[in-house]
Amino acid sequence: MKLQRPILVGGLGLSFSLWMLDSWQDSIVQVGEFGLLSALAVGGGLWLLQQNRPKASVEQLDIMLVERADVENAIAKAEAVINQLAQESEQHPALGNLRTQVNQLLLDLDRQELKLAVTGGKSVGKTTLIEVLKSSWQSEIKQKVSFQETAPLFIQAGNKSDTDVLAEVKTSDFLLFLTNGDLTDSEFQTLQQLKAANQPVLLVFNKQDQYLPDERASILLSLKQRTQGNLVATAASPIPIKVRKHEADGAVQEWLEQPAADIQSLTQQLGEILAQQAQKLVWTTTIRTANLLKAEAKTWLNDIRRDRATPAIEQYQWIAAAAAFANPVPALDVLATAAINAQMVMDLGNIYQQKFSLEQAQTVAGTMGSLMLKLGLVELSTKAVSTVLKSNAVTFVAGGVVQGVSAAYLTRVAGLSLVEYFQQQEIALDSGNNLNLEKLRQTLQNVFQQNQQMAFLQGFVKQGVKRLLPEVAVEKAVG
Incomplete structure (x- = not known):
């Protein structure tokens, strides 16, 4: 997050200055006014440089991107389980669907369109952000991108549970996770689950304009600490600003003016990520889907084998009982x-x-x-x-x-x-x-x-x- 707001920078600089003054109170007499101001300027400059130091987009993703060979190997393993299922149960009802999914995985290896999902709790601005991205960003990039808005997370009502939403999210190549304040425990735990599933995700602090500068700085600091910097701040639909115009005759006109959406940091980072890693993002999704398909086929196969194993266990347990009894x-x-x-x-x-x-x-x-x-x-x-x-x-x-x-x-x-x-x-x-x-x-x-x-x-x-x-x-x- 680039610090471009003068009030925010000034506030942070003042806090830094007070800390420095408190730390140097024993030797401040020996330091001239010019020397003290110079030291503060150097310290503040170094701090700002560190905050603005660019990070590679791959590091910010905090996931493990894969190569094509890894994906092909994962698909082959899924296909091996499906073939074993067919060998042990030729007429199994799930075989047709499983084989269709394998064929789709092979096609997805060369898929060019990226799937971008937007999720989060209720009323965090998912719909508005997608509309702004479609209107002001989608036409400016080379990649084909499709947008998907999920059902709200963390609410009891609705047809989809959080588990259903997260399963849907994992089919996307990249995820924007929206919050409109500091992370709740539910939001943090969900982000951890997505990270464990190797899901590329970027946390978006939306509606930042609804906070005062000091509140906003505090929330940003907390979010950055909890996400290791994998964060951008936006205002997809800023609060309208009241404009007042004084006429020469003393009359006053007032109206509300809608500021432009503030999504520059988001679009810049998204553009860099998609330009550098578009194909690998697709492969990461494909290998994740292949592993899920393999697990599904393995579950069907285990069910069949357990049905065959249970009578054998029961037979041997009573043979052992008779032998020990005699x-x-x-x-x-x-x-x-x-x-x-x-x-x-x-x-x-x-x-x-x-x-x-x-x-x-x-x-x-x-x-x-x-x-x-x-x-x-x-x-x-x-x-x-x-x-x-x-x-x-x-x-x-x-x-x-x-x-x-x-x-x-x-x-x-x-x-x-x-x-x-x-x-x-x-x-x-x-x-x-x-x-x-x-x-x-x-x-x-x-x-x-x-x-x-x-x-x-x-x-x-x-x-x-x-x-x-x-x-x-x-x-x-x-x-």
Whole structure:
């Protein structure tokens, strides 16, 4: 922001002078009037030069611009997921739309028209600013630009939520985020979300003319500190000025005159950004869209695979329960020793295209068993199952019931954890036996906590008892 207002510059210079006088009060006697004024002038000049030092537009964008090769790679990854979905579900209803979007991405690589979106809260001047840009700026630039105004953010009423508006914004190449004062917490958090999504955005302090010079300077300073200088100030529709004319005969005429829009700083910066980075802005949008498309296709694929994985997990959890019930052991470490869990690892790996040999599967099962022991999940699950079973003496004293139900529970947790872990892996890129132990540990903890609700445990134990005990005992246990 260039300091072109005499009152603002004078006010800031006065503040600087007072600070200097206070700091030098002990030695001011030794400094002549001319020396003091010279020092103030030099200090103020250096401060103004620092404020007016030009910054590269790319630095102000505060995003990571991409190259064409990066975009092509992202599109290829999205297409690989879609092809895998087609391979596993030939008639999936989403395939047609997904492939259409891939074709559009390939066309967008060479798109020449830039999409400029304008967003912000209610009554910040979005419509007016777009009208001014169309009338006084669009014809002066070489690039083709289309304008898009979003629905207002941060209001409860309306058909579109903030999430919907932000999803719409992310399809634009460049975003003007309007505010008419200092940032609220909601506005700041939204800007942080856009930055995290690598969305090119410029904060516009509109309606600056509605503030007194000292108020305006304070707001600008606050905005600049919170946005690292990625900011311009405008007045798209300045407040009308009352003009008074005194005639020779003493008559006085008064009328309101509409000042011209003050958007010079905005148009200058926009022009520089578009002239230098137009194509890369398009590529940045395209790679962002490609990543979203890949995530959408991955979600469909994971849904299909989970539907296939769930019956397999349920089958192995009851096999593990029967084995532990028939041959209970004092220390429950089923996952580290039972071959059935290694077989479950192999079957789930096949579903998620993570190929394991039997030896590798046994290693994975042993690793998960070791992690469960270290995390205390084995002890916690045994206590939880015992607590539910103690409510009925007949059920609790039946030999091996606690071990059997606990084995089933831990096998289920292990299977669901593998599913969650595999869903996060890249399609056909990650090696199935190259486990990220830290990520697997976190997944185990999360899945275990999700399956610790008492209502779920009671239902699970009841189902396990029905499978392990004779019908008569079941009737006594649950009847």
